[in-house]
Amino acid sequence: MLTNLRRMEIFFAILIMAYVFMAWKASNRISQGNSDFIIYYTAAQMIKEDQGQSLYDLALQKQFQQKILSAIHFQEELLPYNHPPFELIWFRPLARFPYLTAFLLWDTFSFICFGLGLMVLIKGSGPHNGEGAVFVILGSLAFLPLFVTLLQGQDSAMVFLFLVLTFINLKKLRDARAGLCLSLVLQKFQILIPILFLLLAKKRWKVLGGFLAGGGVTLLISLNMVGINGLKRYLLLVIEMATWVNHYGIYPSTMHCLRGQIYAFWFESHPNLAMGITIATVVSMLGLLFKVWKGKWDVHEPTYDLKFALLILISLLVSPHVNFHDLSLLLLPAVLIFQFLLREPNVSSQTRLTSIALFLVCFPLLLSTLIVSNLVPIQLSVWGLLALTGLVMHQLKVFEIVRK
Template structure:
């Protein structure tokens, strides 16, 4: 795989290969232009394709309305959700609805947004998402010493990354997640572990993205970070109960269905980019085998993470954290395309220390391209054949491993050179088809 990526990287650096770079830039611009035309060319709340403008943002906006109307006990009543969403878009008609399936506390930020007209609220939320991305670039740039011109170039390419575009156009929260994780890294690097854990707890609206990082912090015995995470988790649980005990109970019941949701034939599994969804798509008639292969693969990824991670120290934390995010994206069972935007973080953390420029160019290009073609291909294969293939998953796994392994040797050499110095041991280092629309 490494040789293929290096070859691709050399090709892209050649005279003819530069046309591929220009094509990538053109695609990045085109998706934004086409989306904006679709929004602006049709008045009302539906775009030219007949979909609700903002797509998933509607579920957050409706949740804010439910809470604002003091009907929080009905927050997870799917009939109530559907009724309110269609009331918001009336008199325009569209099929289905977008289910709110995040924890109760995550509805609170949308209560003030729900006081605004829908399109104004969506525009504000989209603007905040782009600000979260730019703030992430600025924060990480200061941490790894990136220059201003480098940040501007990174911002342009990040905006052209399809998962980032999807996060904005779908009205999703992935860029907030990206900013939270960037804040966690910055605080860990400053050795403010307790506050880092508190900030990580803010990501519990997507608990599947917290689990791997929490496990790795446990293995590193970062007790203050774990204490902060637990404290914030307790606060958010208390807030959810304060909002409505029935709603909290309903969410707990709903959450129990999440592990089997991807296996439901009515669920659009082709929209998922995780190890579990990869095997479910590949083996739709052998779900037990798919689950077993996914579990074995997840263990393999965790082993690879621990192999690639350097010792936990401030000077190597950027690599440690980048590997952790890569592992989190792969191991998480629920990874829509917009959550692949989290891969921006490891790319930013390591872009300044890459050794093999051709490898990095080829690896980034492979991942970038797969986020464009993989999901439509998986959808077509599922409709035509039944078994399907989500190519983004093996490409992110293999290309990500090659990119993250680039530079491991210099880190190891530095550790050998410091072998005579006092260091800490490693252990002490300082509801199915109804919900389908909401994926």
């Protein structure tokens, strides 16, 4: 097994070097501002210019964005900032720098978030002898969505770190602190619904209390940034976004979630059917999640890590909005699954090798989903998520049988 891991580590190292080369080739595109980072930089400039109350005025956003990148023409001439106001607390300091400098500083911060999250996760979930740590680090750095997050200047690295800190604090019985960390994930609130429902069903009141306290702080920060009128505009924008299809960078059929796959199949010809199937499928997945978590909440239970991995997997699947870079959050369940397989003596060597092979399979799968989805209405990434969900549920069932 160790020999196989070493071979995979060499493969990962080669892949990382290929990513560095690709980033160098894309440097001109980045320097021109042709990346998602433009939405954060535009919004940060608006806050800097005391335009907080008009932050969600798309016409004004367009003016600021064109001023920053007058030579760049995005599709529909605007890539809008549609995130919560408080998230700009991370980007506001970057508004004083030129665009490229701000982008590089943000990427450095994101890389630190990924690295810190991985180190904390490896230490908190793996074998005490550190077995497999190099494999996990190299495999994570070679994970395509992580590279895309950095290439686009997106915010997924922070969300990954906050979810890791939530998990670690739950494991250490620091429930209130876990809730505070979870509240920072509100910048991607669409993935929080299954997590919050589960915490409510399991009566984890301290976690929910910490979440509400942290949420209150983010609300105060948002009010300070954009005022009541700005918050009203944001809520109206969120409601309006639910109706956007192939508009302002929102393409539901390309999302890497259940909604994306179902919309790719049926939305153009039968939109109501697509919405109905999406709702039914989401409810079914949530039902499976609650069934797996049935029983006592025990962070010391050997399968707790697998259950948490399943929680993140299903949260991504049922989310209505998952871009490719958001799949970098899969690093959390992937590391938990891998560490569990190394740590638990009841897991067969065949199961270990099969699961480790997923680390190799996921690379061509995630790359090919970007190609295949342009040819046929199939999101391979979604089917990969479903397969991994099934594998985790099967392993939980097998582990329970072995224990009995």
